Structures are given as C-alpha cells and as structure tokens.
Amino acid sequence: MSVARLPLMVALRLSYTDAGAALRAMPNLAIAGLMILIAASAASVLIVHPIVPAESLLGREVMGLVTNFLLTPFLIAVHRFIILGEIAPRYVIEPRDPRFQLFFCWSAALYVASAIGDALAELTITNPGGRATVGFVIAIAMLVVSLRMTVLFPAIAVDALGATWRGAWQDTRGHALYLFGLVLATILPVVLVTGMLLRFKTASSSGFVTFVTLVVGSAGMVVALTLLVAIASRFFLTVGDRVNQPPDTAKTQV
Numbered sequence: 001m002s003v004a005r006l007p008l009m010v011a012l013r014l015s016y017t018d019a020g021a022a023l024r025a026m027p028n029l030a031i032a033g034l035m036i037l038i039a040a041s042a043a044s045v046l047i048v049h050p051i052v053p054a055e056s057l058l059g060r061e062v063m064g065l066v067t068n069f070l071l072t073p074f075l076i077a078v079h080r081f082i083i084l085g086e087i088a089p090r091y092v093i094e095p096r097d098p099r100f101q102l103f104f105c106w107s108a109a110l111y112v113a114s115a116i117g118d119a120l121a122e123l124t125i126t127n128p129g130g131r132a133t134v135g136f137v138i139a140i141a142m143l144v145v146s147l148r149m150t151v152l153f154p155a156i157a158v159d160a161l162g163a164t165w166r167g168a169w170q171d172t173r174g175h176a177l178y179l180f181g182l183v184l185a186t187i188l189p190v191v192l193v194t195g196m197l198l199r200f201k202t203a204s205s206s207g208f209v210t211f212v213t214l215v216v217g218s219a220g221m222v223v224a225l226t227l228l229v230a231i232a233s234r235f236f237l238t239v240g241d242r243v244n245q246p247p248d249t250a251k252t253q254v
Contacts, residue, residue: 008181011234015186018230019223022078025087030222032091033074037218040067061115065108069095071225072104078226079157082233102163103156110149114142147176147183154229154236155243167242175239182231190224 023030040063048063076099077088094100117138151171155163172179194217236243 008178008185011182011231012185014234015182015227015230018082018234019078019226022081022226022230023223025081026077026089028090029074029077029088030226033071033222033225034215034218036067036070036074037221038214040070041214041218061112064111064115068107068111069104072100072107075107075153075225075229076100076103076157078229079154079233082230083154083158083237099156099159103153106149106152106156106165110142110146113145114138117142143180144176147179148172150179150232151236151239151243154233158236160236160243162243164243171239171242172235175235179231179235183228186227186231187224190220190227194220 044063070093073088073091073093077086080086080088118135149165149168149172152163152165152168155168
C-alpha cells in the first residue's frame with residue numbers, strides 16, 4: 001500500500017517508528033550528528049556572526065554548507081537503514097565517494113538556491129513590505145521544489161540507478177500537498193518544544209541554561225532530521241517508480 005494513501009496519523013506513526021528504530025540502532029551516528037549541530041551552532045554565534053557582517057552576500061551561509069557537508073554521512077546512513085536495513089557502526093566521512101558527493105551537491109544546491117533568492121530580494125528591493133512579499137514567494141517556491149525532490153535523496157543514498165531530478169519530480173507528482181501535511185504534523189512537536197526552550201533561555205542569562213538549551217535544541221534537530229529522512233525513505237519505497245529503476249527505463253517513462 002502506498003504511504004501516500006495512508007491516513008495522516010498512520011503515516012505519522014510510521015515515521016516516528018522508523019526514526020526511533022534508526023536512532024536506537026545507530027547511537028554512534030546520532031551522537032555524531034548531535035556534536036556536529038552543537039559545534040555548528042556555537043561556531044555561528046561565537047565566530048561567524050561577530051566576524052561576518054549581516055549584510056554580507058551569502059557570507060553567513062558558509063556555516064550552513066559546512067554543516068550540510070558534515071551531516072551527509074548521518075543522513076545517508078539513516079536512509080540506508082530504513083530502506084536496506086543496513087547499520088552503520090560509526091560516523092565515517094568519505095568526500096571522495098560518488099554517493100557522498102552527489103547527495104551533498106544536491107542538498108547544497110537547494111540550500112544555496114534558497115539563500116541566493118533571499119539575498120537578491122534584500123539587494124534589489126528597498127521597500128520592507130516588498131522584500132517580505134518576495135521573501136515569502138521565494139520560501140513557498142523552495143518548499144515546493146524541496147517536496148518534489150523528496151525521493152531523490154534516498155535514491156542517491158541507496159545508489160539507485162534512476163536517481164535523477166526528473167524521475168523524482170515525476171514520482172512526487174500529486175503528492176506535494178500530502179507531503180507538506182505529513183512533514184508539518186511530524187515536525188510540529190519538535191518546533192513547539194524548541195520554541196518553549198528558546199523562551200526559557202530568553203528569560204535567563206545563566207551560561208548553564210544557555211548550554212543546556214543549545215544541547216537540547218541540537219538534539220531536537222537530530223530528531224527532526226531523522227524524521228524527515230524517514231518520511232523521504234518511505235516515499236521512495238512506495239512511490240519511487242522512476243528513481244528506483246535503471247536510467248534507460250526511467251527515461252522512457254518521463
């Protein structure tokens with residue numbers, strides 16, 4: 001049965017089950033992801049923001065690209081666990097691996113495209129209301145593109161020969177709205193908890209509270225990323241007709 005036809009709450013429960021199983025099976029990977037996010041957050045606050053001006057064109061986005069690069073082994077491992085049942089015993093970064101390169105390049109492309117759109121809006125539109133409108137339009141466009149590319153990343157992670165953006169675009173046709181609802185329902189609890197933690201941090205100037213908030217917030221991000229990978233992996237398994245086929249077969253169906 002296609003996960004796209006499951007009731008939302010059933011698909012939601014399945015996502016949490018898959019994510020929980022992946023984190024329990026690969027605790028070393030989860031800890032590595034947590035350390036990366038803590039270090040990235042600390043570096044942004046202590047190094048990037050004080051040094052790079054806020055008006056710098058994409059200057060502050062470098063940290064995001066570095067974080068994407070370092071998280072790539074974790075994301076690939078979770079995809080492979082859910083789809084293939086493969087357990088990665090430890091965090092290993094392999095920048096020369098074609099799988100790693102392709103996965104990171106696509107994630108970086110989506111990240112940079114969003115950042116460039118925001119930067120162009122800031123540079124070309126002086127009216128605050130106009131900037132906000134353009135920024136909203138860009139955000140919606142990038143959300144649609146990201147949803148339509150959902151099955152590409154698990155396809156790359158498991159070395160599916162039909163892993164192309166055209167195949168991913170075709171396979172997710174008609175599923176974007178459902179995907180949006182599922183992602184929103186899945187991530188909302190994490191967002192709410194993070195919001196409460198941020199309010200608590202604002203009310204206290206304690207360094208210890210700030211550190212605990214950073215750790216718990218990063219842990220929440222690890223959980224959120226794992227949930228998103230779980231959703232993408234299940235969609236790959238159920239609607240990835242084109243991306244999970246050899247290139248020649250995939251091309252004939254596009």
